[in-house]
Amino acid sequence: MLLLHNGTDGHAALEAFAVGGAGLPDNVIPLEAWHVASTGIDLLLGAFALGANRVAVLAAGSEAPEYREALREQFALAETIVQAFGYTGRHFLVVSTPGELVGLDPAQGVSVPASFAFSSDKRTAVEFAVDHLAGHAPVRPAEIALPAGSPFGQVVVDVKKCTLCLACAGACPESALMDGGESPALRFLERNCVQCGLCENTCPEEAIALQARLVVGPAARQVRVLNETQPFHCLSCGKPFGTKQMVDTMMGRLAGHSMFAGGDALRRLQLCADCRVVDMMSNKNEVSVLKL
């Protein structure tokens, strides 16, 4: 078992425990950390994959309650993942005193410890750990359902609502959502998604839903197309602009508007920006500000 503690009250609690009794169980390796609240799922799963059957944090009292709560969430998430791989027992603990580590029930560790070098990139460290567990665990799920709010998962796009406006790709801070380059498409890289919800809140069509999960294996590292369509071509010059879905949605919404009665204005929506100007300037019936 790996025991993380700070150098102040955590260290003092361990010293007092050693002086006043038998001390820590033989299988506990204490490790002083700069700040135990920075312990995240990357370290928990990484240490487990490398052979620690348990990771505990000694939060001896100097940590703010918010830090303790954040720690418990990270530990609960790591436990959900390890349990889904079929390892029995409790593997990740936040304790207030060293005495809580005495007499614990057994916790099943990995049969083959990993040998990868620990990455300083958190996502990469988690991937290495999960890949190792996927190859050696008692149970090997294709994906693991996680509680809402977990920092792993996918976005599900309702293609009937999505107009491919790409506002969500612009809002995504992790480059998990991307445009289609030369073709009108919305693409997604799940390993980058932190489930922040910015895309969901940005989408004008309410077409996005978040789904927290951990995909096991290479699928999360492969770019997927969530929606794609044909480009819309200007009715006048044939140049591609926008998407068919976007123009259809615009036409559908504005068809009943008085400003678009008559057909000319609606047809203009199907022209590119240049042809729209030409159309307006050459239309004899167009209302001009010069004549007002």
Ligand code: SF4
């Ligand atoms: S999901 Fe929403 S924001 Fe993203 S491209 Fe589609 S309509 Fe636009």
Ligand code: SF4
């Ligand atoms: S939830 Fe956040 S990280 Fe994930 S695709 Fe949406 S904006 Fe990007």
